[in-house]
Structure formats: C-alpha cells, structure tokens
Amino acid sequence: MAKDPVIDFDISKSLSMVFATPLVVHDWPDSEAFNADLSKLVLAREKEHAAKDVVRSNAGGWQSPGNLMKWQDPVIEAFRQRIEMLTGSLLKALVRDASSDRSFKLLIDAWANINRSGDYNVAHTHPNCMWSGCYYVSPGKPDPGVTWNGLIELFDPREAANYIQVSNTILDARTIIDNVPGRMLFWPSWIRHMVHPYIGEGERISIAFNVNVIEKDR
Ligand SMILES: [Fe+2]
Numbered sequence: 001m002a003k004d005p006v007i008d009f010d011i012s013k014s015l016s017m018v019f020a021t022p023l024v025v026h027d028w029p030d031s032e033a034f035n036a037d038l039s040k041l042v043l044a045r046e047k048e049h050a051a052k053d054v055v056r057s058n059a060g061g062w063q064s065p066g067n068l069m070k071w072q073d074p075v076i077e078a079f080r081q082r083i084e085m086l087t088g089s090l091l092k093a094l095v096r097d098a099s100s101d102r103s104f105k106l107l108i109d110a111w112a113n114i115n116r117s118g119d120y121n122v123a124h125t126h127p128n129c130m131w132s133g134c135y136y137v138s139p140g141k142p143d144p145g146v147t148w149n150g151l152i153e154l155f156d157p158r159e160a161a162n163y164i165q166v167s168n169t170i171l172d173a174r175t176i177i178d179n180v181p182g183r184m185l186f187w188p189s190w191i192r193h194m195v196h197p198y199i200g201e202g203e204r205i206s207i208a209f210n211v212n213v214i215e216k217d218r
Contacts, residue, residue, distance in 0.1 A: 021157065022094065023175070024133075024186035026086055031182030037075040038137045042112040042205055045071070056111075057194075060119035068110040068207065079135070079207070083108055086186055087131065087211050103216045110209035115140075115150065116202075121195035123155065129189035129210040139179045140204040150198035151176050154191050179204070 028034075046062050056063055069080060087106055095102060113121070126132040134152065142149040154175040156162075164171050177185060187193075189210065198204045 019158075021188065021191065022090065022186075023154070023191075024086060024090060024184070025177060026184045026186070027180060028082060028182045028184060034075060034078060035137050035181050037073075038079070038207070039205055041071070041073055041075060042114065042137065042207075043203070045112065046114055057121040057124040058113065058115070058119065059122055061113060061115040061121075063114075064112040066109045066111045068112055068209075069108050079110075080108065082135075082184065083110075083133070083209060083211065086133075086184060087213070090186065091213065105214045105216055107212040107214065108209055110207055113204075113206045113208060115195070115198040115204040117199055118197060119204075120197040123192050123194040125192050126189040126210055130213055131186060131211040132189040132191075133184060133186040133209050133211070135185075135207045135209070136179050136181050136183045137205040137207060138181055138203065140198060140200050140202040142179075142198060142200040142204070146197075146199045148176055148196040149200065150179055150196060150204045152179070152185070152193055152195050153177075154187065154193045157191055179206075 042064070045064055049064065069076060084106060088104070091104055115121075139150065154177070156174075161171060177183075
C-alpha cells in the first residue's frame, strides 16, 4: 500500500505556538461552605451600599467598590490565598528560567458582581493591569432555554484570526466558559470579554479581580 505522505510527516518537532494567550480555568474543590459565606457577605454589602454608584462593565446589576480584598472577613483571606496560589503556579509555569530563585509580590484588587434577570456586562478589557480573573460564587437559577445564559465570552485578541477559514480547529476564535460555582478563571488583562445577559430567578454572583505582579529584588 502506498504511504500517506501527510501521516508519515512528523511535524511535532518543527511546531511551536508563538504569541501564546494563557487561560486558566481552575475548579477549586470543596467550595460549598466557602461560596455560601461569600454569597452572604456580598449580598449584605449590596444592602449596605444599595445605591448603584459603581458602574464599570455592568449593564444593570450591582458591582461593589474595588476594595473587596480589604473587607474584614476570614473568607476574604481564604479567597486571597486561592488567587495567590493560582497566580504563583502560573508564573512558575510561564517563566523560562524556572530553576532560578525568583519571587513575586502580587497587588490584588477585587470587586463583587451581582447580576439579576436582564443584567449583563458589556465587552471590555481591564486597562492598566497585568492579569485579570473571575471567581464564580453562585450561578443563580438561569433559565435553561436561554443560550449562553449568564456566561462569560472571551474574544480572540488577534484581529485577523478568522482569516484561517478551516472550522473546528484549535484556531477557532470564540471561547465561552461555563459558570460553575468554585471555578476560577484567569487571563491576561488585555483580553476583551463580556458576560451574556442573565435570565432567571435569584442572583448570579461572581467576584472579579486584577493582579499586578512585581518581581522582588529586581
Ligand atoms: Fe471584566
């Protein structure tokens, strides 16, 4: 039988991905009590700050001021540890000289988001930051008949990516991620993203955050 020249060509040693865009989707285990505490705390804050005086990306909904990391509550300290663990591990995975002794200080700010039926977040980036992320506290009770109900979508930052018109490859440009309680997302702050409208009962609660990284002793 004739050899297939494509099958016999081993491209793996000749191929690399340049201009990579890291995306972390991490599900923290055993988060039920943690999420219940966060949910209680965020809903209480909303009541205290009933005036919708902070508007960032939200169309409707409530966003807290960006000082969530300073809220005096043990659950916030545990939340900080989760961000630090994830960011530290990612940096370790990304640096080229992982064997050297490098350490980083993280500057974190965060804010809570509550979306109720009809609320959404317009497409935006997080300017003046390095890394951004989101943690899902509660998906609410989204109407299952609504497409992408309350889900985040990240947009391909390469304007011309759709020049390659071969569908169902790793170059496909849309990334929509399920809203699972305990899930933490993390991406470079320059990735544009939006949250599709939430249609359903109750509240969709999430916490967004930014992380700037300062290398120590450099
Ligand atoms: Fe955002």
